[in-house]
Structure formats: structure tokens, C-alpha cells
Amino acid sequence: MSQLLRIENLSAAAEDKELLHGVSLTVPEGETHVVMGHNGAGKSTLGAVIMGSPEYRVTGGSIFFAGEDITSLPADKRARLGLFLSFQSPIEIPGITVSEFLRNALEQITGKRMKLWDFKKKLAAAMELLDMDKSYAERDLNVGFSGGEKKKAEILQLLILRPRLAILDETDSGLDVDAVKTVSKGIAEYLKNGGSLLIITHNTRLLESIKVDRTHIISDGRIAAEGDASLIDEVIENGFEKYTDRE
């Protein structure tokens, strides 16, 4: 299996504070990996740095995606290579509708402008799968959406854009039971079409219905432990304590 994402000894800082200290991690094509850890351990930072957020500065190491060094690429180039980030709290963009936004994004990523009719059909199908009201297509992106609707809108984008690797940052947080189910359904649909996943989470609700290949525990900006899916259960049982405060 080819290694889709390879992170080597990655360090990153926000302003003057280093938050990641030499993280290494690989995700082979088609696998589902989970990154777990405490609040503030560096999980979300890792996701944002992989995607190229301007809030962080890479201070060491490299990120390779599909064999290409993407460490200093802007986010849009990363997206066009097939990387996707589902945001923990997506921002609101007034004046741009969900439909228009996604059609533009899809055109950039595939290099083709889809016929409006075909695009609308594709969008409607994905929205139906996610139990989203059709009117959301013509609403401004995330504007006035509830927390749950915002998360669904992220998964909707995942289904339309079909990236090679999706990073899901706390996609399950703040969702009620039904919404978790719907979101899981969306993720399953994505995987069915051959996607790879890096799931960032601190609880396990989303993981119940997904087959996990590998688990990485992050603590204080470092990978503290790695293992297969069984590591998740161990963490649930014993907590993160044994991985913290290690020198």
C-alpha cells in the first residue's frame, strides 16, 4: 500500500510558542487512522498544520502527501492534491451560497466546470443522505447554521469534493445522537468510494461504526503511543493519564 500521508519529525509554533515537537506519522492509502489526546494536546494543531493554516508556523520537519513535499504549499494547492479538513468550528461566509461555493470548489479541484443541472442533482443526493433540508443549498455558507448543521455542511463538502484523505477535526463534538448517526452515514459513504481518514477526536462516539486501522495518542505535542484499534478501548478504560507528563 502506498503511503498517502507521511509526516516526518514535524514541529510547529503559533506566535512564539511551539505546540508540536517532532511528530512523525504515516497514513497509507485507504486506511482510517485516529488521533486521540487530551484537550490542548496538539491534535487540532496537527490537523491545521497538515492543511497549511496560516495561524501556525512549521519550525521543523516535513509533510509529504501522495509523494509530494507539501510543507510549504498554500492550502488551496494541498486541497487540489486531494487533502481535506473538516473544521471543528467552520466560519460563516455571508453572501456566498453553499451551492455556489461547492460548485466553484469542485471546479478548482477537478479542473472541470460541471453542468449546473448535474451539479444540482449531485448536491441534492448528498444532502438527502445527510438529512439536510434542500433549502440549505441556497443559503449563505454556514450563516446562521446551528452547530450540528455546520458539521453536516462540512461532511456535505467531503462527499461532493471526494478528497483522497480527509482529516476530521472533532466532527462529533457538540452533536446529538441522531446527528452523530447521520454524520457517520456520510463518512461511511465517503469510505465506500475509497477514501482515507485521519480522525481527530477525544471521544469515541464517531468510531463505533467505523473500522479503525491505527491509533496515535498525542500528548503535549508529541506522539506518546501508537497501536491498532484496540488502543482506543484501552484509552477509554484507563484514560490518557499514563501518556501524559512523559519526559
Place this chain on the structure above:
Amino acid sequence: MSGTKLNILPVPTFRWLGVNGAERDTDGLAAKELAIAAKPGEKRTSLLWIDSEGITDVKITVPEGAAVKLVEVFDVPGQAVSKVTAELGDSAAFELVQLYLGGDTVSEAVIGLNGRRSSFTADIGYMLGGQDKLDLNLIANHTGRKTLSQINAKGVLDGDAVKTFKGTIDFKNGASGAKGSEKEDVLLMSGSAVNKTVPLILCAEDDVEGSHGASIGRIDEREVFYMQTRGIPEEKICELAALGKLRQILSKIGDEDTVIRINKRLGRGEEDE
């Protein structure tokens, strides 16, 4: 410069800022006068597409219980002067939607919120570039009790465009229970464009609530990053954001043909629909 001094700021300020008025030679300009007098309780909408040089002077009376909406689209290749005056009676409502797509315009609107519970909303949009100029002077005079005004301006400046937006909410003594708010949101896309934002609140009554806000500059960094993560490059993001600004005003027009015409004018027809 010769000419008439228009668009006078109700309370003048530091001269060196050049916002106290706008000089304009109006002698050579053809004047078009229009009166809109609604009947009590009547609801009506007027739509003006202004595409030739001249002065447009609209006088509006909105009597008790009536609601008037005026939509003006300015797409003048040269100089234009616009004036809107409205007098509102009890529970009267006046809605002003103005869109500026270019040219060199001096535009003023003076709204008299005289009647009790009368209300005024303004949605102003502009998309200016090249050598476009716009001087706007919007004044909401609250004299009636429990009157309401809401001014919302959004626009994009590119090229060497110069825009001054003066918005005044004036709570006169006696306008108790009045509320007024004002907001301008400006997207700057060029280092040689000039934006002047002048939001005044004048107040001679304690039982009022007034607020204004302005946000000027580039697109929010987080917004850029979000769109980038979906594969959209920066130039395209600017284009989308600019359109997004205007779209928020277009949605207030309420007339589909006009919106299609504006989209066409902006080169944004839905090509394959």
C-alpha cells in the same frame, strides 16, 4: 473647483479629511424630478435604473400606515447627482435600496422620520473600480417617537476608486424610544483605492439606542484559509468575496429581472441554466 457644495456633513469635522461636503458643477446636468406620493395604508415599490448623466431628484411622501420601497441602480458612465427626500408619517415605512455599479456619483438621501413608529431601512451596495467616484450622504432625522432606522452598506473598491460614505443618525429632542443602527462593510481590493467611512450619531434625547459599526479592509484571513482548504485559489476567493458582498444587497431588491440584469452587467449571468 467651482460648483455647488452638496452632501454637507450635518456636523462638520477636521477640514483636512475632506469629508465636509462634495463640490459638483450641476449647471450642465439635466434634472429629472420624480414625486412618489403614496396613499395612507398603500404599499408600493418604485424601481429606477439610472444609466445616463444628470440629476435624479426623488421626493417621497409616505403617509400613515403606508410602505414605500425605492430601488435605484446607478450605472452611469459619467457624472450623476442623486437626491432622495422622504417624509414619513405615523407607522409609515420607507425602504431604500441603492446599488452603485460605477461612474462618478454624488448621492444624498434625507429621511424625515416624523411620524410615530415610522421606520426606515437602507441597503446600499457598491462595486467600484477604475476611476469611479462615489460620495454618499445619508441622513436619518428621527423626530417622531419610537422611530426606527437601519442603515446597511456593503461594497467593494478596486482600481483607483474613491468612495466616501457619510451616514448620519440624528436623534432629535423628543424622539424618545427611537432606535437607529448603521453598519458599513468595505472590501478593499486595491492599494490605490481610497475609502472614507464617516458614521455619525447625533443625539439630543436620552431614551434612545444608537449604534454604528464599520469594518474595512481585506478579506478575513480565516475566511481565506477556509476557502483555500476547499481548493479555491486566492484570486478566485477575492472574486467570490466581492460578489458575496454585493449579493447581500441584491437580495434586497426583490425583483428578479433587475437582479438578472445586474448580474449580466457584472458578467455573472448563469451561463448554463
Place this chain on the structure above:
Amino acid sequence: MKEKTQVADVDRSRYDFRYAENEGDFLDSGITPDIIFEISEEKNDPDWMREFRLKSLEIYNRTPMVNWGPDTEGLDVDRIVTYIRQKNRMNTDWNDVPEDIKETFEKLGIPQAERESLAGVGAQYDSELVYHNVRKEVAESGVVYTDLESAMHDPKYAGLIKSHFMKLVPPTDHKFAALHGAVWSGGSFVYVPKNVHLDIPLQSYFRLNAKGAGQFEHTLIILEEGSYLHFIEGCSAPKYFEAALHAGCVELYVGKGAKLRYSTIENWSKNMYNLNTKRALVQENGQIEWVSGSFGSHVSYLYPMSILNGRGARAEFTGITFAGEGQNLDTGAKIVHNAPDTSSYMSTKSISKSGGVSTFRSAVVVNENAAGSKSSVNCESLMLDSISRSDTVPVMDIRTEKCDIGHEAKIGRISDETVFYLMSRGLSEEQARAMIVRGFADNVSKELPLEYAVEMNNLIGLEMQGSIG
């Protein structure tokens, strides 16, 4: 019916006492070249300064009166006495200060403050500094704090003064800047050498005692690279019925990476026309912080200006204006972003009551060369009754696209719900309102040294007493 807030005039007895002037010490009122020659002679001006004064007078005579802002009709500059000679020379020992002047400042608490919490103090009585002193360790660090006249004659500083005096605020700036250039007298010169941090503030206190007089002190502060200073100025005057004029000038030069905090509590009496000009020039990564409380004066025009001239320079302005009966206070700030990555923050509050007029006026200019700049302005106004007035007149002039400019303003009155909430917790209505107004003003009070914050809260408390009608 709505409850109306009736507020009694402030008890100014602490400020309103006065002492007799000595006749014969006054120069004639009005301004002629002869008066300038006399002031110049009295001060033993160097030639350049005498010429500067005469040139300024010329500019004054041809500059029109300001044509915006509060009415200045009650001010007849020709009737203002521009210079009052002190019999005694400046002292550095408090015991040598003349008895009546000493008593004045003691009532105002100046020597006590010096003993407790200041690094140095200067006190000006009418036109001249009467007292100036700095702590020994401060003087040893190379910090200079003296009156401008002495510094002008000191070969070490004469050059500095000539190259900085009224360069930031030239006499051509406006009519009262020209007047200042012609008749200035007294004030302070502060020089802080490279990398010197003064941990305790310097203070100067201005007192205009004579009636129908003007005070035209000049404050010149130069901070070298990497230095820090907190400078406090206080002003007061007893109340007379004749108009008095304060046309001071403050010029602040903040070097690379230096930081200056400039705090003012202005409590001139209500016959004062306060037309003061303050300006700061800030170099690379330097910072200016203004803290400004305007309580007194009949008419004020006051807009401290910050020119951010070096990359990364920063300005902060925190102000409160309280306009009561008979007061028209036009205050605010100006900020010019003239270099990349500069930032500015403005937070102001204004309160209007008993027919007082307060106007917030601002200008934020971001020039083409200021890419990467940020500015945020926040102003709030409180109307305590419906016979007062409060206007907000901000201007933003933005000429680069690479910037983030935000502005927010609010106006209103004390909400009935808030008063009710506090009353439901056992406060009287008067206590509740005073508490709300104090809270409203806390953006300024929390920036002030403790004793000034206490003083400001007392002033507010006095204003709010008997406020329930």
C-alpha cells in the same frame, strides 16, 4: 413618566479656592509684537526663539478662527492676559516656594503625591514653573526633567530643543498653535536616554490662578530607543466669571522600541477655554499610550494625535469625557498610520448630563505605505437626561487594502433593567446609577494610577449625588 436624572453641580471647593494676584505683575492683555518682545526679554530667549515667537504671531494674525466645533464666541483672545511674571525664580526645594503658591499645591495634594509615588514633579503656577524636582537616582540615570527655559540655555540640550520645538505641531497647524508659538511660557522638558526604564511616573501639575489669563505651557518629551516613561499631567483652575484660555502644546517623540504612557486628568474650571494640542511621533516598534480624563472646562477642543511613523509602531488611546451643565467638550483622538504593520486601539466613553454637550471626534488615517496595519475604535456614550447632547463624529480614511479596520460605537442611557436588577439586590436607585456610571468609566479608571482612579471615582460620585428626581 420616566425617571429623570437631576444632577447637582459638582462640588469643586477643592479646586475653586484662589489667592490674590499681585498687581503690576501682569503684562498687558492682548498680543502685540511689544508683548512678545517683553516675554522674550523676561525669559532671556535665544535669538532663534525670539524670531520664532514673532513669526508665530504673524501666522496667528493671518490664520482664521476654527469654523467647526464648539462656539468660541465668549473667548476674546485680545482680553486674555498672556503672561504673568512670577516674582520668584523656580525652586527645587519645596520650602522655598512662595507661601500662597505652596498652599495652593498642598491643597491639591501635590507634594504628598511626590513623596509617595512619583519620580519627579513639576508645578506651574500661571505662566511659570515654580517648582521642579526629580529624585536623585532618576537624575543619575541620565533622565532630564526640567523646565523648557532652563533646558534651552543648557548647551547640552539647546540643540535638541531647537530641532524639536514645535516641529510636530508647527505654528501653522491652527490659530491656537500659532498663538502658542508666540506666547508660550513654562512647561516641561523631559529626556530619557537609551534603554532607561523609569518605573515610577513623572508628574507635572498646571494651575492657572489669575483671572482672565491664559496658560500656554509647552511640554517636550524625547524618549530615546528602548526607554520607558509614564508621564502624568494634571490641570486645574479656580472659577472666575471671565473667560480663561489654556492653549498648551505637548510634543512627544517616541524612539525605536520605546514606550511612553501619557496620562491626563483635566479638571479646569468651567470658565476655561481649553484648546490644547497634543501630538506624538512614534518610531519603529515604539508605543504611545494616552490615558485621558476630561472633566472640567467650559469649552474643550482636544484630540491627541499619534503619528505612527515606523514599522510596528503602536498607539493606544483610552479616554473619558464628562460634560455637565454649561460645558461643551469636544474630544477624541487622531491616529495616522504612516508605516507598515502599525496598530492602533481607541476606547472612549462620554457622559452628558444637565445640558452638557459632549462630542466624540476622531480620525483614523491609514496611508498607502501602511500595509499590514490594524485599527480598532470603540466609543460609547451615555445620556443621563434629555436636555443634554452627545454627538459622535468619527472618520476613517483608508488607503491600503492590506489592513483590518474596525469601528464600533453605541449611544444610549442607563437601562431601566440594569437599575432594577441592582435595586433588587438591595441598592438604592442613586447607588445603582452611580455604580453603573462608575462601571461605564472603568476603561479609564483602571488605566490610571490608584490615587487618580480614586479621585476620578470621587468626581463621578459627586456628579451623581442627588441624581434622582
